[in-house]
Amino acid sequence: MSTTTVETSTADTGRRPAAAPRRTRRRGEHSRATSLVSHAILIGASLAALFPIAWLLFLSLGPDQDDYLHPGRIWGKMTFDNYAFVLKDTSFFDWLTSTLVVVLGTTLIGVVVAASTGYAVSRMRFPGYRKLMWVLLVTQMFPIAVLIVPMYQILSDLRLIDSYLGLILVNCTTIVPYCAWLMKGYFDTIPFEIDEAGRVDGLTPFGTFARLILPLAKPGLAVAAFYSFLTAFGEVAFASTFMLSDDKYTFAVGLQTFVSEHDAQRNLMAATAVLIAIPAAIFFYLVQKNLVTGLTAGGTKG
Amino acid sequence: MTVVIDRATGKRRGEREPRPGPGRRLKNGFHKHWYAYAMTAPVAIVLGVLVLYPLAYGLYLTFTDATSLNTARTIGVNEIDATYKFIGLDNYADILWGPTAYDRFWSHFLWTVFWTAACVTLHYGIGLGLALLLNQKLRGRTLYRMILVLPWAVPTFVTVFGWRFMLADGGIINSGLDFLHLPTPSWLEDTFWQRFSAIMVNTWCGVPFMMVSLLGGLQSIDASLYEASEMDGANAWQRFRYVTLPGLRSVSTTVVLLGVIWTFNQFAIIFLLFGNTAPDAQILVTWAYHLGFGQQPRDYAQSAAYGILLLSILIVFTSFYRRWLNRNEQQLAI
Numbered sequence: 001m002s003t004t005t006v007e008t009s010t011a012d013t014g015r016r017p018a019a020a021p022r023r024t025r026r027r028g029e030h031s032r033a034t035s036l037v038s039h040a041i042l043i044g045a046s047l048a049a050l051f052p053i054a055w056l057l058f059l060s061l062g063p064d065q066d067d068y069l070h071p072g073r074i075w076g077k078m079t080f081d082n083y084a085f086v087l088k089d090t091s092f093f094d095w096l097t098s099t100l101v102v103v104l105g106t107t108l109i110g111v112v113v114a115a116s117t118g119y120a121v122s123r124m125r126f127p128g129y130r131k132l133m134w135v136l137l138v139t140q141m142f143p144i145a146v147l148i149v150p151m152y153q154i155l156s157d158l159r160l161i162d163s164y165l166g167l168i169l170v171n172c173t174t175i176v177p178y179c180a181w182l183m184k185g186y187f188d189t190i191p192f193e194i195d196e197a198g199r200v201d202g203l204t205p206f207g208t209f210a211r212l213i214l215p216l217a218k219p220g221l222a223v224a225a226f227y228s229f230l231t232a233f234g235e236v237a238f239a240s241t242f243m244l245s246d247d248k249y250t251f252a253v254g255l256q257t258f259v260s261e262h263d264a265q266r267n268l269m270a271a272t273a274v275l276i277a278i279p280a281a282i283f284f285y286l287v288q289k290n291l292v293t294g295l296t297a298g299g300t301k302g
Numbered sequence: 303m304t305v306v307i308d309r310a311t312g313k314r315r316g317e318r319e320p321r322p323g324p325g326r327r328l329k330n331g332f333h334k335h336w337y338a339y340a341m342t343a344p345v346a347i348v349l350g351v352l353v354l355y356p357l358a359y360g361l362y363l364t365f366t367d368a369t370s371l372n373t374a375r376t377i378g379v380n381e382i383d384a385t386y387k388f389i390g391l392d393n394y395a396d397i398l399w400g401p402t403a404y405d406r407f408w409s410h411f412l413w414t415v416f417w418t419a420a421c422v423t424l425h426y427g428i429g430l431g432l433a434l435l436l437n438q439k440l441r442g443r444t445l446y447r448m449i450l451v452l453p454w455a456v457p458t459f460v461t462v463f464g465w466r467f468m469l470a471d472g473g474i475i476n477s478g479l480d481f482l483h484l485p486t487p488s489w490l491e492d493t494f495w496q497r498f499s500a501i502m503v504n505t506w507c508g509v510p511f512m513m514v515s516l517l518g519g520l521q522s523i524d525a526s527l528y529e530a531s532e533m534d535g536a537n538a539w540q541r542f543r544y545v546t547l548p549g550l551r552s553v554s555t556t557v558v559l560l561g562v563i564w565t566f567n568q569f570a571i572i573f574l575l576f577g578n579t580a581p582d583a584q585i586l587v588t589w590a591y592h593l594g595f596g597q598q599p600r601d602y603a604q605s606a607a608y609g610i611l612l613l614s615i616l617i618v619f620t621s622f623y624r625r626w627l628n629r630n631e632q633q634l635a636i
Contacts, residue, residue, distance in 0.1 A: 038435045039442075045432055046449040048506070052464035053456055055474060059467060069472035113344040120341035127335065132342060139353050141616050143567045145590035146609035147353070149602050150360035152595075153373065173352045180345050205337040234457040236570040241595050252459045256574070259463075266467060273463055277456045284455035285448070 053277065060270035068266050082271035092272065094247040095254040098164065099233065102250055105168040107228040110175035111221055118183030118220075119209050123195060139177040144237040147173055152241065162244040170238045175231060179224040186220025187213065219290065226287045233280065251276050364393050364607040370600035386603070393607040407586075407608075414566065414585040417501060421568075422561040424505045426554075429512025434546075436513070437520045447517075454510035462574040465503045466490070496576060496583035504571050508564075512557055519553035520546070559623055563616060586612055 059067060062074035063081050086092050120126075121133060151170055152161070160166030190213060198208035214221075236252045243249050249257070255276070258269035366386045374384040397407050436447055453461060468475050469489035476486040487495040527545050536544065547554075572580075572588045578596050581589075586608060594605025 035438070035440060038438060038440060042432070042435055042440075042446045042450075045428075046446055049450050049452050049510075052461055052468060052506070053452060055468060056460070056464040068467045068470065068474075071474060071477075109348075113348055116341040117345035120338045124335075124338040124341075126338040129338075132346070135349060135353075136345075138617065139349065141563045141567070141613075141620065142353075143587045143590075143609060143612045143616070144569050145587050145594070145605065146360060146613050147356050148591065149594050149606040149609065150356040150363060153363070153602070154356060154359065157374070169352060172348060173356075176345055176348050176352075205341075209341070230457075234459060234570070236459050236573060237591065240573075252457070252570075255459060255463065259466075259577075269463060270467070273460045277460045280457050280460070281452070281455040284451075288451065288455070 056270050056273050056277070059267065060274045062267055065265050065267045068270075082267050083275065086268055086271045086275065090268070090272070091246055091249070091254065092275070095249050095251050098243075098248050099250040101164050102167050102171065102239075103229055103232040105164065106171040106175055106232040107225050109168065109172050110179045110228040111225050113172075114176050114179035114183055114224065115214070115217075115221065116209060117180045119187050119213060121180070122184045122187035123192070136177040136181050140174065140181065142174065148237060148241060151238075155242065161242055162248060164248070167239060167242050167250075170242065171232045171235060175228045178231070179228060182224045182227060183217070183220050186217055186223070190216050222287075223290050226290060230284070360606045361610060363603050364610055365390055366603050367393075368602040368606075370598070370602065373602065393603050394611070397604065397607055397611070409582070410584060410586050410589045413497065413582075414587075417497070417504075417585055418562055418565045420501050421504050421508065421565045422558060424501070425508040425512045425561055425565075426558060428505070428509045430516050430550075432509070432513045433516040433520055434542075436517055451510040451514060453507050454514075458507055458570050459574055461507065462503060462571055465499075465506075466575060469499055490576065490580075493580070493582040496580045500572055500575060500583055503575060504565065504568060507571065508561065512561065515553055515557045516550060519550045523549035555627055559620070562619070562623075566612075566616060 058071065058074065060082055061078040061080070062068070062071070063077060063079050067074050121129065121136075147170075151173075155161050155166045155170075158166075160169070194212055194216070195205075195208050198212045199205075203211065233250075234252065235250075239250045239253045240256065243253055246254075246257070255269060255272055258265045258272065365388055367389050368384075368386040372384060372386040375382050397403065432450060436443055436450075440446070467473055470476075471488060471490075475489070479486045487498075489495045489499045523546065527549070528541060531541050531545050566585075567587055568585070569587050569591065572583065572585060573591070576583055578592065581592075584592060590605050590608035590612065593601045593608065
């Protein structure tokens with residue numbers, strides 16, 4: 001349309017009647033053109049989203065560590081040797097164990113500790129309420145640089161460096177406030193009348209929480225657990241700093257060991273990456289519907 | 303009525319005799335608070351021990367000259383006591399306006415601000431675009447959505463290595479550019495391209511979250527608003543401008559705030575993409591980490607001071623953001 005503005009007025013008047021029928025006709029054409037463009041953009045975006053991961057998968061099939069430089073050669077010699085080597089001759093299963101210990105420990109503590117607090121801040125107003133909410137909010141924006149130095153010192157004093165418990169405790173610094181916040185959002189969606197009915201029937205607030213609200217809040221607890229799980233699983237900074245011995249590395253640290261200053265076993269790294277990525281992605285897809293509702297659960301109300 | 307019940311149920315050891323409050327609602331009365339404190343105690347204790355105490359300790363460290371050479375440590379069987387001393391605000395002064403302060407702090411600060419702004423803009427823009435496309439009636443919409451959330455589904459520490467292979471000197475990206483007779487930058491060595499790569503990888507990782515959140519926001523907009531505006535003769539742009547954007551406002555303000563905080567604090571991507579090799583591409587968080595753990599001797603005091611400065615920047619930003627929202631009468635969706 002803007003192109004017509006530079007033309008002379010005669011051309012403009014010539015255009016205008018022609019434009020009117022075209023506008024009425026445009027609906028069908030327009031949507032077809034639009035859907036073509038939409039598909040084109042979406043296919044492009046999907047390829048961009050897929051490619052780095054597909055590339056890892058492809059490279060993991062090449063047996064030599066320099067195959068990533070001339071990927072064309074991989075086609076002729078695809079093998080699963082890398083996978084066999086990783087599963088047999090590296091600490092892969094040690095890493096799996098430590099990852100599960102740390103992640104499940106963090107998730108359990110996060111959910112158990114945060115549940116009653118989420119309920120309290122959702123239902124009750126008490127002196128210090130605003131302060132607590134503020135602390136819960138601010139602790140979620142802590143850069144790792146704030147706590148990592150003092151935590152390192154404290155854990156050294158307690159001899160908890162290079163121990164699962166130390167890493168679980170450190171992970172809890174972010175997970176606990178986050179879970180409390182998420183669960184508050186979920187408890188807010190449960191009608192207050194249920195609590196009142198419970199109280200009228202003679203339950204204490206604790207009884208109301210444990211017998212009535214917790215069973216109803218299972219989806220909320222699940223979302224909090226999924227988030228804790230994913231966050232702890234992907235945690236890099238603390239794990240890289242606090243875990244020193246090879247058999248206690250989580251995946252996030254173990255994967256880095258394939259690339260050192262001197263030697264890069266990229267083929268093995270790619271295979272390990274794929275072995276980690278596939279279960280992680282499957283888990284994510286299984287829980288993602290809940291994740292999205294969990295994110296917006298607190299957000300639907302003013 | 304509730305008072306009677308409370309008195310019947312409220313007899314617990316160690317609890318004060320509840321004063322019958324005048325309120326009929328549950329939210330009144332002293333014993334109510336007693337319950338609330340008991341319920342919030344677990345988190346209060348955890349946060350006190352794991353967050354506030356280390357925070358206070360870290361703050362104390364920033365007033366000392368602690369490094370890995372003078373803190374308490376054990377070498378073999380020898381226990382060496384700490385010998386660091388109190389130096390007041392010298393660390394902050396040194397970071398902010400000491401010699402070479404520009405190279406150490408301000409250059410990283412500017413780069414961090416640029417990095418945050420660029421990444422969040424790209425995240426939001428691309429995320430919104432894709433969300434709008436996915437919100438139409440399209441064939442294969444579910445499949446597209448599944449593929450597009452893949453960067454979020456796979457842990458960051460895995461995908462960053464995929465990018466490292468692609469961006470490496472003889473990697474697929476440069477092979478492709480070479481094939482097209484385009485210049486092949488050294489993505490992981492040259493400062494400008496390091497920064498470019500970091501933004502590119504972070505954008506790739508961060509778009510799905512925005513896309514999914516905004517798609518949720520789009521689907522919650524009442525369809526009758528679109529019908530009404532179409533009846534009134536609004537064209538596509540006007541519908542987007544006057545129906546879609548206002549409808550997304552509360553989701554947008556929230557995801558942008560979250561995006562800024564996460565991007566500002568983004569550690570894994572830069573740390574894993576460059577390791578210890580790119581001093582100029584480090585944002586403040588990774589730079590603080592480098593000072594504290596990536597060099598010898600480890601400068602704990604400076605690193606902790608960076609941490610405190612970072613936290614202050616974030617708190618100031620967030621309070622301004624909230625104030626700005628309040629002025630415009632917008633609500634955060636959290």
